Amino acid sequence: MKILIIEDNSSISSMLVKYLNKKNFDAMDTDNARNGLELIQKNNFDVVILDLNMPKFSGWDFLKKINSDGLVLKSKIIVLTASVITSEQEMELEQLGINLLLKKPIDPDDLIAKIHDTKELK
């Protein structure tokens, strides 16, 4: 499975890339969501793991841009965030088209399980 990680904290992104690749996924990362937009249009990712809280162009901006541009994505979107999410925000995320909401910190095996879960979604 091809995975794109959009995360501005390099400690977290390099950790996830290393781990997922060790677990036989094909993972890469980018530290800014604008770049992420370009990447998803040029490549066929199965899953995008998206952080929400990023400076300048946040995960929210990323999702809104996808919607406003009418981009049809084949990849599933997993939001992985340390932010406190209200139920209204959760609904908004669903409306923006995410497939799964995960909270940091998450355990490695749990993450793998959730990535596999998205295969059945949509």
Next chain:
Amino acid sequence: MYTHSVNSEKRQDNLHELEKENVELKKSNEILSQSNKFLKQTQKLLLESEEKFRNIFNLSPEGIIIFDNNNQILMHNDGVREIFGGEKINLKGRSWFEFCNEESIKVIKKSKKELEKYGISKNVEVNLKIENHLIPVKLDIGIMTDNSGQPFGKMVIISKKSEDKQIEFIQRAYEQLLKEKVEGLERTDKLKDEFISMASHELKTPLFPIKFQSKTLLDETYGQINEEQKNSLEEIYGNCKKMESLISDLLDLQKINLGRLSLDFQEIELKKFMTDVYNENKIFFDDKGIEFSNGTSDSLNFKSDTNRLKQVFKNLILNSLDFVSNDSGKIQISASHNENEITFLVKDNGIGIKKEDIDKIFEKFYKANFSQNREFGGSGLGLAICQGIIDILGGKIWVESSVGIGTTVYFQIPFNITN
């Protein structure tokens, strides 16, 4: 024939003269006609202007009086009715001083300086004598001058200084103050909310790699590890979970303190709820000789924030686990109800709490026996959070305990029956 031609010449001259005069007359007529037109227009404008002035003068809700240099009232508007009374009142020709007593005259004289300096004196407070009553009023006095700048009299704008108006003024001032206070509070609340979100995010961010990496190593993802390495890593991972719990507790307590803990009500049946609580907490009893039981027999459909109730149960059970012995410990959960409330309990046969400590245990960070060996963490915030949650649910929480025998924590909530 000669005289005839002389006469005709004379007649010609006369005709010329007449014609000339005729033309002049016609010109004069034109000019007069124009002047007339102009005069008529000016008169119309004057009338309109006077009309406008009269309207403004009369429509003013305040009383306006104009009097001359001898204090004789020249004219006034209908607005004086409010002060002077009467349906149709005519004060023309009367003396302005007729309505002033000694006191008022003194006050008005005092304002003379300001009047002479600025041509106007505002907010002069006097009592007017009107038909044996003393009416408190507020005067704005202005000097009226003619075209050459000579003062020909004064204009007085009179408004009633009634208590209603004072109250109105005070009310408006308070409303403005309140509005500003509320806006200030809303700004502060928003800042507090933002702080909670930010603190939570900042604390969880470094915790993620620490927890994730230690677990990855524990799972031997990057190679086999020996027993000592395993133990070290388990320590790291275990403490990460404690930290997670502490962060979560801190945030909950912050929310409770700020009245910002949100509730999410769900319908559930009591027996099922207690079974869920039992199942979710029995993992803490693995590998222990401690008995865990559920004594609920009542059944009831009710509505409450079940997640928060479960949070209370978990906190209380973890507390009990720290105070019961490992081989003969017993912890029981139960629930019962009457027509108004549901009463839940967590009962243990642990070391108990001293009477003098019972009140203190709900304080933040209080630990009854300062044990360093708390296996499941417990920040000392747990009971304070339980109290906060039960408070918000409109219930109460209390403790019965005997040293050496055990402790029972009861919590009770009112419920909405759903049937």
